[in-house]
Amino acid sequence: MPQTLSASNMVTPGNLSPLPAEPTDGEQARQPLLDGAPSSASLETLIQHLVPTADYYPEKAYIFTFLLSSRLFIEPQELLARVCHLCIEQQELDKPVLDEARVRKFGPKLLQLVAEWTETFPRDFQEESAIGHLKDVAGRIAPCDEAYWKRMHQLLQALHQRLQALGQGPEGLVGANKPISYRSKPPASIHRELLGVCSDPYTLAQQLTHVELVSRPEFVQAFVNKDRLAGTKPCFSDKTKNLEAYVKWFNRLCYLVATETCMPAKKKQRAQVVEFFIDVARECFNIGNFNSLMAIISGMNMSPVSRLRKTWVKVKTAKFFILEHQMDPTGNFCNYKTALRGAAHRSLTAHSSREKVVVPFFSLLIKDIYFLNEGCANRLPNGHVNFEKFLELAKQVGEFITWKQVECPFKQDPSITHYLYTAPIFSEDGLYLASYESESPENQTEKERWKSLRAAMLGKT
Numbered sequence: 332m333p334q335t336l337s338a339s340n341m342v343t344p345g346n347l348s349p350l351p352a353e354p355t356d357g358e359q360a361r362q363p364l365l366d367g368a369p370s371s372a373s374l375e376t377l378i379q380h381l382v383p384t385a386d387y388y389p390e391k392a393y394i395f396t397f398l399l400s401s402r403l404f405i406e407p408q409e410l411l412a413r414v415c416h417l418c419i420e421q422q423e424l425d426k427p428v429l430d431e432a433r434v435r436k437f438g439p440k441l442l443q444l445v446a447e448w449t450e451t452f453p454r455d456f457q458e459e460s461a462i463g464h465l466k467d468v469a470g471r472i473a474p475c476d477e478a479y480w481k482r483m484h485q486l487l488q489a490l491h492q493r494l495q496a497l498g499q500g501p502e503g504l505v506g507a508n509k510p511i512s513y514r515s516k517p518p519a520s521i522h523r524e525l526l527g528v529c530s531d532p533y534t535l536a537q538q539l540t541h542v543e544l545v546s547r548p549e550f551v552q553a554f555v556n557k558d559r560l561a562g563t564k565p566c567f568s569d570k571t572k573n574l575e576a577y578v579k580w581f582n583r584l585c586y587l588v589a590t591e592t593c594m595p596a597k598k599k600q601r602a603q604v605v606e607f608f609i610d611v612a613r614e615c616f617n618i619g620n621f622n623s624l625m626a627i628i629s630g631m632n633m634s635p636v637s638r639l640r641k642t643w644v645k646v647k648t649a650k651f652f653i654l655e656h657q658m659d660p661t662g663n664f665c666n667y668k669t670a671l672r673g674a675a676h677r678s679l680t681a682h683s684s685r686e687k688v689v690v691p692f693f694s695l696l697i698k699d700i701y702f703l704n705e706g707c708a709n710r711l712p713n714g715h716v717n718f719e720k721f722l723e724l725a726k727q728v729g730e731f732i733t734w735k736q737v738e739c740p741f742k743q744d745p746s747i748t749h750y751l752y753t754a755p756i757f758s759e760d761g762l763y764l765a766s767y768e769s770e771s772p773e774n775q776t777e778k779e780r781w782k783s784l785r786a787a788m789l790g791k792t
Contacts, residue, residue: 371715382417383440385433396725403708407455415464424471434475453493525591528750536614537741539623543690544739581626586756588630593765602645609651619674620690635766684740
């Protein structure tokens, strides 16, 4: 297991410079956080701190933190409009005669902010009005140097390419081939077993990791606000098809593992499948693919699989228990989070592309971020925004963005990934039917369930 050390230098709160102090209505301004960053400030002050001037440019860490979290209180398009308005107002870009010396110092800083914003949060610029704001402010500084307009044109071209790439997201990849759910075992003529497609655990773990990295979801768009003025809790937006596709992929892998385990008629073959998946799960852990690891463990812990006692007797379960321990939910998944920190540290110090891979358990990541999201969205009694919570949220999201930018080091095997996407899987009822056919019901509850399922399959009440 990789050494344990917490890491992510994408956001470094300690390097943030202080914002202007802003006491309100007799209240004392809050003490600064770490090396000068405020623990809270008004939204207006935070926006002002984002706006470059001839002599000032915000830190990269601040830009990421604020652009990520501010969408809980203000729509990105509205934020962009306000930033452009402040730039025009403060630099007097609406005057018939410009201060060329000042504009020449301000122009590069403005373009740098646009570059960072469009690169990190390209979806903020999907609306034509957002592009209009950028063209407007670029047109105002261009008379001082035509290179400014040329640079803006390059940034907009790069933005267009990013948006096109995002349009080919995981929802098309994972959701293209919807699985068939059987309520009884599918005919052998249309079903192939996974072991017939890939019998090497390490190879399958690599291909699962390839799917995870290619599918890597983007969930910045999930952060929205219901009523930013009232400071109500955030919800996830409807612009999250890639999130939904990624969750469906996790569920599909769970059911695929259970289906492959319940399918064989002989317990020796079923035991072989169980041991194969245990080895695949171990290789996923070694790679740093915790999402596939958890899906495999979840599939093997589904009741139709776990009840196969005669099968499990023939399995060497020591390795499985170790993996279960690593993903134990006790203590808010403390064992898993320790392993994740180790994988994150290995990624930072990696000497090869394979050591850079980190695929977190996505459902837990979403849960943690959701609760941080709620904390960020609640204003303080004096109306200030809790910037300290912004920093916590930015650290979590920043880590994930860093991990998802890693190029997949494993070459795709089309035959394996096609099987993973399209192989028929049982519904929950189908899993129970296959399980009972493999090993007969052992108690009254199981006998009644089996009878009910068979009656439903035959169309009886």
